[in-house]
Amino acid sequence: MPELPEVETFVRGLRPLVGATIRRVEVLDPRLELSGRAVAGSVIEAVERRGKYIVFHLSGGRILMFHLRMSGRLARTCPDNEMRFVRLIVELDRGEIYFINPRRLGTVCLSSDGFPHRLGIDPFDDEFSPDCLTRIVTASRMPIKSILIDQRRLAGLGNIYAAEALWHARIDPRRPGAGLNEDEVARLREAIVDVLTRAIEHMGTTTGDTVLDYRDTGGRRGGFQAYLAVYGRQGEACPRCSEAVERIVQGGRSTYLCSRCQR
Protein backbone atom coordinates (compact mmCIF):
# COMPACT_ATOMS: atom_id res chain seq x y z
CA MET A 1 0.00 0.00 0.00
CA PRO A 2 2.12 2.89 -1.16
CA GLU A 3 2.19 5.68 1.39
CA LEU A 4 4.78 8.45 1.75
CA PRO A 5 7.84 6.21 2.38
CA GLU A 6 7.03 3.89 -0.52
CA VAL A 7 6.32 6.79 -2.88
CA GLU A 8 9.54 8.49 -1.80
CA THR A 9 11.39 5.23 -2.53
CA PHE A 10 9.82 5.10 -6.01
CA VAL A 11 10.86 8.70 -6.66
CA ARG A 12 14.45 8.00 -5.62
CA GLY A 13 14.48 4.99 -7.93
CA LEU A 14 13.22 7.10 -10.82
CA ARG A 15 15.54 10.10 -10.38
CA PRO A 16 18.31 8.53 -12.49
CA LEU A 17 15.91 8.97 -15.42
CA VAL A 18 16.10 12.77 -15.23
CA GLY A 19 17.34 13.94 -18.62
CA ALA A 20 15.85 10.98 -20.48
CA THR A 21 13.60 11.54 -23.49
CA ILE A 22 10.22 9.82 -23.74
CA ARG A 23 10.16 8.03 -27.08
CA ARG A 24 6.74 6.46 -26.87
CA VAL A 25 3.96 5.80 -24.38
CA GLU A 26 1.85 2.70 -24.75
CA VAL A 27 -1.47 2.98 -22.92
CA LEU A 28 -2.74 -0.56 -22.34
CA ASP A 29 -5.73 0.34 -20.16
CA PRO A 30 -8.29 2.52 -21.96
CA ARG A 31 -9.59 3.68 -18.61
CA LEU A 32 -6.39 5.64 -18.04
CA GLU A 33 -6.98 9.22 -19.08
CA LEU A 34 -3.77 9.81 -20.98
CA SER A 35 -2.87 10.28 -24.61
CA GLY A 36 0.47 8.65 -25.30
CA ARG A 37 1.10 11.01 -28.20
CA ALA A 38 0.76 14.03 -25.90
CA VAL A 39 3.94 13.17 -23.98
CA ALA A 40 6.07 11.51 -26.67
CA GLY A 41 9.20 13.56 -27.34
CA SER A 42 9.18 15.22 -23.91
CA VAL A 43 12.30 15.28 -21.74
CA ILE A 44 12.03 14.36 -18.04
CA GLU A 45 13.43 17.42 -16.26
CA ALA A 46 12.73 16.39 -12.66
CA VAL A 47 10.96 13.78 -10.57
CA GLU A 48 9.45 14.65 -7.21
CA ARG A 49 6.97 13.47 -4.61
CA ARG A 50 3.88 15.47 -3.64
CA GLY A 51 2.11 13.66 -0.82
CA LYS A 52 1.48 10.25 -2.36
CA TYR A 53 1.80 11.49 -5.94
CA ILE A 54 4.81 10.78 -8.15
CA VAL A 55 5.30 13.86 -10.29
CA PHE A 56 7.40 13.95 -13.48
CA HIS A 57 8.25 17.48 -14.64
CA LEU A 58 8.47 17.40 -18.43
CA SER A 59 9.93 19.83 -20.93
CA GLY A 60 7.38 22.41 -22.03
CA GLY A 61 6.26 23.04 -18.45
CA ARG A 62 3.93 20.07 -18.25
CA ILE A 63 3.72 17.55 -15.42
CA LEU A 64 2.85 13.86 -15.55
CA MET A 65 1.39 12.59 -12.28
CA PHE A 66 0.91 9.04 -11.04
CA HIS A 67 -1.11 8.05 -7.99
CA LEU A 68 -0.60 4.39 -7.10
CA ARG A 69 -3.55 4.07 -4.71
CA MET A 70 -3.60 0.63 -3.14
CA SER A 71 -1.64 -1.76 -5.29
CA GLY A 72 -0.06 0.23 -8.10
CA ARG A 73 3.67 0.61 -8.63
CA LEU A 74 6.19 1.94 -11.12
CA ALA A 75 8.98 -0.41 -12.14
CA ARG A 76 12.05 -0.23 -14.32
CA THR A 77 11.58 -3.89 -15.27
CA CYS A 78 8.57 -6.19 -15.12
CA PRO A 79 8.61 -9.93 -14.37
CA ASP A 80 6.70 -12.12 -16.84
CA ASN A 81 4.06 -13.12 -14.31
CA GLU A 82 3.11 -9.47 -13.78
CA MET A 83 2.97 -8.39 -17.42
CA ARG A 84 -0.81 -8.92 -17.41
CA PHE A 85 -1.10 -6.14 -14.83
CA VAL A 86 0.93 -3.61 -16.81
CA ARG A 87 -1.46 -0.77 -17.77
CA LEU A 88 1.04 1.62 -19.31
CA ILE A 89 4.61 1.49 -20.62
CA VAL A 90 6.77 4.58 -20.98
CA GLU A 91 9.58 3.91 -23.45
CA LEU A 92 12.58 6.16 -22.92
CA ASP A 93 15.81 6.63 -24.82
CA ARG A 94 17.36 4.71 -21.91
CA GLY A 95 15.03 2.07 -20.53
CA GLU A 96 11.35 1.78 -19.73
CA ILE A 97 8.94 2.58 -16.94
CA TYR A 98 6.14 0.06 -16.32
CA PHE A 99 2.94 1.15 -14.58
CA ILE A 100 1.83 -2.06 -12.86
CA ASN A 101 -1.69 -1.58 -11.56
CA PRO A 102 -3.41 -4.91 -10.67
CA ARG A 103 -6.61 -3.45 -9.23
CA ARG A 104 -6.80 -0.59 -11.71
CA LEU A 105 -7.21 1.90 -8.87
CA GLY A 106 -4.02 3.78 -9.68
CA THR A 107 -4.29 6.86 -11.86
CA VAL A 108 -2.15 8.89 -14.23
CA CYS A 109 -2.79 12.36 -15.61
CA LEU A 110 -1.04 15.09 -17.53
CA SER A 111 -1.34 18.75 -16.60
CA SER A 112 -0.17 21.95 -18.25
CA ASP A 113 -1.36 24.10 -15.35
CA GLY A 114 0.77 22.86 -12.49
CA PHE A 115 -0.16 20.45 -9.74
CA PRO A 116 -3.97 20.34 -9.69
CA HIS A 117 -4.66 18.73 -6.31
CA ARG A 118 -5.14 20.49 -2.99
CA LEU A 119 -2.98 18.70 -0.45
CA GLY A 120 -2.27 19.39 3.20
CA ILE A 121 1.18 19.95 4.61
CA ASP A 122 3.91 17.39 4.02
CA PRO A 123 5.39 15.96 7.25
CA PHE A 124 8.89 16.75 5.91
CA ASP A 125 8.02 20.37 5.19
CA ASP A 126 9.99 22.84 7.34
CA GLU A 127 6.68 24.37 8.39
CA PHE A 128 5.43 21.11 9.91
CA SER A 129 5.97 22.32 13.48
CA PRO A 130 4.14 21.30 16.68
CA ASP A 131 2.06 24.47 16.33
CA CYS A 132 1.20 23.55 12.78
CA LEU A 133 0.03 20.06 13.77
CA THR A 134 -1.89 21.53 16.70
CA ARG A 135 -3.81 23.76 14.29
CA ILE A 136 -4.61 20.76 12.10
CA VAL A 137 -5.76 18.31 14.75
CA THR A 138 -7.59 20.68 17.08
CA ALA A 139 -9.71 22.04 14.24
CA SER A 140 -11.75 18.85 14.10
CA ARG A 141 -13.72 16.54 16.35
CA MET A 142 -13.02 13.65 13.99
CA PRO A 143 -11.03 10.70 15.38
CA ILE A 144 -7.34 11.58 15.30
CA LYS A 145 -6.55 8.67 13.01
CA SER A 146 -9.09 9.88 10.44
CA ILE A 147 -7.52 13.33 10.59
CA LEU A 148 -4.03 11.93 10.00
CA ILE A 149 -5.01 10.05 6.85
CA ASP A 150 -7.03 12.96 5.39
CA GLN A 151 -4.74 14.14 2.56
CA ARG A 152 -6.32 17.62 2.57
CA ARG A 153 -4.97 18.14 6.09
CA LEU A 154 -1.73 16.13 6.08
CA ALA A 155 -0.24 14.73 2.89
CA GLY A 156 1.41 11.33 2.81
CA LEU A 157 0.13 9.30 5.75
CA GLY A 158 -2.04 6.24 5.18
CA ASN A 159 -3.38 3.42 7.25
CA ILE A 160 -0.07 1.78 8.15
CA TYR A 161 1.96 4.78 9.25
CA ALA A 162 -0.94 6.56 10.97
CA ALA A 163 -1.44 3.49 13.17
CA GLU A 164 2.28 3.23 13.88
CA ALA A 165 2.73 6.92 14.68
CA LEU A 166 -0.22 6.87 17.07
CA TRP A 167 1.21 3.82 18.83
CA HIS A 168 4.61 5.51 19.24
CA ALA A 169 2.89 8.65 20.55
CA ARG A 170 0.75 6.52 22.93
CA ILE A 171 -2.45 8.09 21.64
CA ASP A 172 -5.70 6.18 21.13
CA PRO A 173 -6.70 6.51 17.44
CA ARG A 174 -10.37 6.93 18.41
CA ARG A 175 -9.85 10.16 20.34
CA PRO A 176 -11.16 13.37 18.76
CA GLY A 177 -8.38 15.54 17.38
CA ALA A 178 -9.71 18.54 19.27
CA GLY A 179 -9.24 16.66 22.55
CA LEU A 180 -5.46 16.32 22.27
CA ASN A 181 -3.30 18.51 24.50
CA GLU A 182 -0.07 20.30 23.61
CA ASP A 183 2.23 17.54 24.87
CA GLU A 184 0.34 14.85 23.00
CA VAL A 185 0.45 16.77 19.73
CA ALA A 186 4.18 17.35 20.17
CA ARG A 187 4.70 13.63 20.77
CA LEU A 188 2.57 12.80 17.76
CA ARG A 189 4.50 15.13 15.47
CA GLU A 190 7.77 13.60 16.59
CA ALA A 191 6.37 10.08 16.09
CA ILE A 192 5.10 10.86 12.57
CA VAL A 193 8.44 12.23 11.41
CA ASP A 194 10.39 9.45 13.12
CA VAL A 195 8.26 6.60 11.73
CA LEU A 196 8.30 8.01 8.19
CA THR A 197 12.05 8.66 8.31
CA ARG A 198 12.83 5.13 9.44
CA ALA A 199 10.41 3.64 6.90
CA ILE A 200 12.16 5.54 4.09
CA GLU A 201 15.53 4.29 5.35
CA HIS A 202 14.16 0.73 5.06
CA MET A 203 12.71 1.40 1.59
CA GLY A 204 9.09 1.12 2.76
CA THR A 205 6.86 -1.70 4.00
CA THR A 206 6.04 -4.91 2.14
CA THR A 207 3.48 -6.89 4.15
CA GLY A 208 2.96 -9.85 1.83
CA ASP A 209 4.40 -11.68 -1.13
CA THR A 210 1.81 -11.33 -3.88
CA VAL A 211 1.54 -9.17 -6.99
CA LEU A 212 -0.49 -6.75 -4.88
CA ASP A 213 2.29 -6.05 -2.42
CA TYR A 214 4.69 -3.16 -2.63
CA ARG A 215 8.08 -3.47 -4.32
CA ASP A 216 10.42 -0.69 -5.36
CA THR A 217 11.29 0.27 -8.95
CA GLY A 218 13.83 -2.56 -9.04
CA GLY A 219 11.37 -5.18 -7.77
CA ARG A 220 12.86 -5.31 -4.27
CA ARG A 221 10.74 -5.72 -1.14
CA GLY A 222 10.74 -3.03 1.53
CA GLY A 223 12.15 -3.80 4.96
CA PHE A 224 10.12 -1.77 7.45
CA GLN A 225 7.57 -4.55 8.07
CA ALA A 226 10.05 -6.00 10.56
CA TYR A 227 9.73 -2.83 12.65
CA LEU A 228 5.92 -2.49 12.68
CA ALA A 229 4.66 -2.37 16.26
CA VAL A 230 0.91 -2.83 15.75
CA TYR A 231 -0.13 -2.70 12.08
CA GLY A 232 -1.25 -6.16 10.97
CA ARG A 233 -0.32 -7.64 14.37
CA GLN A 234 -3.77 -8.34 15.77
CA GLY A 235 -3.53 -10.70 18.75
CA GLU A 236 0.23 -10.37 19.08
CA ALA A 237 1.84 -8.84 22.15
CA CYS A 238 2.32 -5.08 22.21
CA PRO A 239 6.12 -4.51 22.07
CA ARG A 240 5.80 -2.00 24.92
CA CYS A 241 3.43 -3.57 27.45
CA SER A 242 2.70 -7.10 26.12
CA GLU A 243 -1.07 -6.51 25.97
CA ALA A 244 -2.65 -8.10 22.88
CA VAL A 245 -2.83 -5.77 19.88
CA GLU A 246 -6.44 -5.06 18.86
CA ARG A 247 -7.96 -4.48 15.46
CA ILE A 248 -10.91 -2.11 15.19
CA VAL A 249 -12.65 -0.58 12.19
CA GLN A 250 -12.69 3.18 11.70
CA GLY A 251 -14.34 4.66 8.67
CA GLY A 252 -14.39 1.24 7.05
CA ARG A 253 -10.62 0.83 7.52
CA SER A 254 -8.70 -1.42 9.87
CA THR A 255 -6.97 0.29 12.76
CA TYR A 256 -4.54 -1.50 15.05
CA LEU A 257 -3.81 -0.35 18.57
CA CYS A 258 -2.85 -1.32 22.09
CA SER A 259 -5.69 -0.28 24.38
CA ARG A 260 -3.49 -0.46 27.45
CA CYS A 261 -0.72 1.94 26.47
CA GLN A 262 -2.56 4.10 23.93
CA ARG A 263 -4.80 6.51 25.83
Add this chain to the structure above:
DNA sequence: GGTCCGACCTGGCAGC
Protein backbone atom coordinates in the same frame (compact mmCIF):
# COMPACT_ATOMS: atom_id res chain seq x y z
C1' DG B 1 -18.66 23.42 6.33
C1' DG B 2 -17.90 19.16 8.66
C1' DT B 3 -18.60 14.38 8.93
C1' DC B 4 -19.78 9.88 7.48
C1' DC B 5 -20.26 6.24 4.32
C1' DG B 6 -20.61 3.72 0.00
C1' DA B 7 -18.56 2.87 -4.53
C1' DC B 8 -14.76 1.87 -7.26
C1' DC B 9 -11.45 -1.99 -8.30
C1' DT B 10 -9.81 -7.02 -8.38
C1' DG B 11 -6.40 -10.51 -6.52
C1' DG B 12 -5.91 -13.34 -2.52
C1' DC B 13 -7.67 -16.33 0.64
C1' DA B 14 -10.65 -18.82 3.86
C1' DG B 15 -14.50 -21.70 4.14
C1' DC B 16 -17.50 -24.94 2.27
Add this chain to the structure above:
DNA sequence: TGCTGCCAGGTCGGAC
Protein backbone atom coordinates in the same frame (compact mmCIF):
# COMPACT_ATOMS: atom_id res chain seq x y z
C1' DT C 1 -11.16 -28.86 -7.30
C1' DG C 2 -14.20 -25.20 -7.82
C1' DC C 3 -17.25 -21.84 -6.13
C1' DT C 4 -18.67 -18.04 -3.01
C1' DG C 5 -18.00 -14.23 -0.32
C1' DC C 6 -15.16 -11.32 2.34
C1' DC C 7 -11.09 -8.40 2.80
C1' DA C 8 -7.68 -5.02 1.57
C1' DG C 9 -7.65 0.73 1.36
C1' DG C 10 -6.91 5.76 -1.16
C1' DT C 11 -9.91 8.79 -3.11
C1' DC C 12 -14.14 10.79 -4.58
C1' DG C 13 -18.84 12.04 -4.44
C1' DG C 14 -23.19 12.18 -2.32
C1' DA C 15 -26.08 12.35 1.81
C1' DC C 16 -26.99 14.23 6.18
